[in-house]
Amino acid sequence: MFPERFSNLPAYAFPRLRSLLDAHSPGGPVAHMTIGEPKHAFPDWITEIIVGNAHEFGKYPPNEGSPELCAAIAAWVRQRYGVALNPDTDVMTLNGTREGLYNAAMALCPEEKAGKKPVILMPNPFYQVYMVAAISVGAEPVFVPATAATGHLPDYTRLPAEVLDRTALAYICSPANPQGAVADRSYWQHLIALAEKHDFRILADECYSEIYRDAAPVGALQVARETGADPERVVIFHSLSKRSNLPGLRSGFVAGGPQSIARIRQLRAYAGAPLPLPLQRVAEKVWADETHVVENRRLYQDKYAVADRIFGDVPGYLPPEAGFFLWLPVKDGEAAALKLWTETGVRVLPGAYLSRATQDGTPGAGHIRVAMVAPMDELKDGLGRLRDCLYGD
Numbered sequence: 371m372f373p374e375r376f377s378n379l380p381a382y383a384f385p386r387l388r389s390l391l392d393a394h395s396p397g398g399p400v401a402h403m404t405i406g407e408p409k410h411a412f413p414d415w416i417t418e419i420i421v422g423n424a425h426e427f428g429k430y431p432p433n434e435g436s437p438e439l440c441a442a443i444a445a446w447v448r449q450r451y452g453v454a455l456n457p458d459t460d461v462m463t464l465n466g467t468r469e470g471l472y473n474a475a476m477a478l479c480p481e482e483k484a485g486k487k488p489v490i491l492m493p494n495p496f497y498q499v500y501m502v503a504a505i506s507v508g509a510e511p512v513f514v515p516a517t518a519a520t521g522h523l524p525d526y527t528r529l530p531a532e533v534l535d536r537t538a539l540a541y542i543c544s545p546a547n548p549q550g551a552v553a554d555r556s557y558w559q560h561l562i563a564l565a566e567k568h569d570f571r572i573l574a575d576e577c578y579s580e581i582y583r584d585a586a587p588v589g590a591l592q593v594a595r596e597t598g599a600d601p602e603r604v605v606i607f608h609s610l611s612k613r614s615n616l617p618g619l620r621s622g623f624v625a626g627g628p629q630s631i632a633r634i635r636q637l638r639a640y641a642g643a644p645l646p647l648p649l650q651r652v653a654e655k656v657w658a659d660e661t662h663v664v665e666n667r668r669l670y671q672d673k674y675a676v677a678d679r680i681f682g683d684v685p686g687y688l689p690p691e692a693g694f695f696l697w698l699p700v701k702d703g704e705a706a707a708l709k710l711w712t713e714t715g716v717r718v719l720p721g722a723y724l725s726r727a728t729q730d731g732t733p734g735a736g737h738i739r740v741a742m743v744a745p746m747d748e749l750k751d752g753l754g755r756l757r758d759c760l761y762g763d
């Protein structure tokens with residue numbers, strides 16, 4: 371049995387999906403469109419770097435990241451966002467963003483805020499680690515709808531002052547998984563002003579920042595610096611998983627104000643699992659290379675065009691601004707996923723599995739999430755079957 375605080379934790383999205391689908395045979399050739407695991411090629415030169423540095427598997431890796439990797443990350447942030455970071459104090463490497471998003475709450479959420487149990491805000495639907503982090507630190511997760519009515523991003527500015535005063539941390543995902551919405555400069559300005567007013571930190575999950583349609587999404591730290599906000603207000607999370615098709619490398623970083631990063635670094639010195647040094651050497655070179663990122667983005671831009679062509683006339687179709695998911699409207703996401711599987715063999719995720727049921731309903735229940743990660747031919751075939759099955763006349 372779980373401790374009490376985890377007792378209401380639903381099964382993770384993918385076991386739930388297996389329970390829904392696996393008792394039934396697929397109705398056609400199986401097409402996996404559930405998990406956001408990139409399938410485009412990663413740079414082929416990384417193998418050489420691992421081999422060339424393999425002797426460093428014999429060393430304990432530095433907790434916060436090698437100086438060279440932290441410098442490469444700071445250089446990337448500067449060229450991407452125009453923000454100057456001190457690699458010695460403002461950056462920390464992660465084993466992918468997921469654990470960082472979890473551990474940052476450990477380091478940054480106080481026991482009390484405004485004399486009460488602290489609140490951690492998160493969008494709904496959302497990347498599930500935000501909720502588990504909030505529960506783990508004894509905070510109250512507050513799920514804020516991110517639906518068509520709010521531009522598919524949570525509107526934290528409309529929360530009651532009592533909730534905002536208790537807020538210690540606010541997770542925000544831009545570009546958003548699952549909707550593909552992007553927070554623009556004005557969104558960030560309002561959120562940062564709110565955080566200043568009610569004294570909370572923004573944890574900005576930006577791991578899809580390099581996969582976009584037209585314009586590069588503006589960054590949370592970039593806007594915070596432009597507006598002269600307290601440097602501790604915003605903490606950003608980035609990853610090589612999506613940018614560079616290296617989900618198995620488990621490499622990302624967190625960056626922000628020196629006090630936030632010092633706390634994250636200190637806690638991880640006790641309990642963290644630093645990235646092996648040969649893999650840090652790889653990450654250093656991958657952050658420094660943009661050629662493969664441009665090519666990767668072009669492949670996704672071709673996929674947006676295919677999706678627009680196939681679903682453009684479906685009422686409520688939301689062309690993703692960024693990321694690689696389609697968030698398609700259906701009557702009931704579970705029923706649609708089951709029908710699609712049993713009639714065509716295409717496997718997608720019901721939106722409810724990424725959402726939390728609240729008094730106002732389950733925001734993702736009328737959607738399915740479709741990962742556009744497969745090679746183009748497979749993708750076209752799968753999306754075509756999906757269209758015929760769920761939106762055919």
Ligand SMILES: Cc1ncc(COP(=O)(O)O)c(C=O)c1O
Nearest residue numbers: 406466467468497547609611622
């Ligand atoms: C929104 C979001 N944040 C974070 C992650 C974690 O990615 P990683 O730990 O591979 O960096 C994912 C992965 O799917 C994601 O979709």
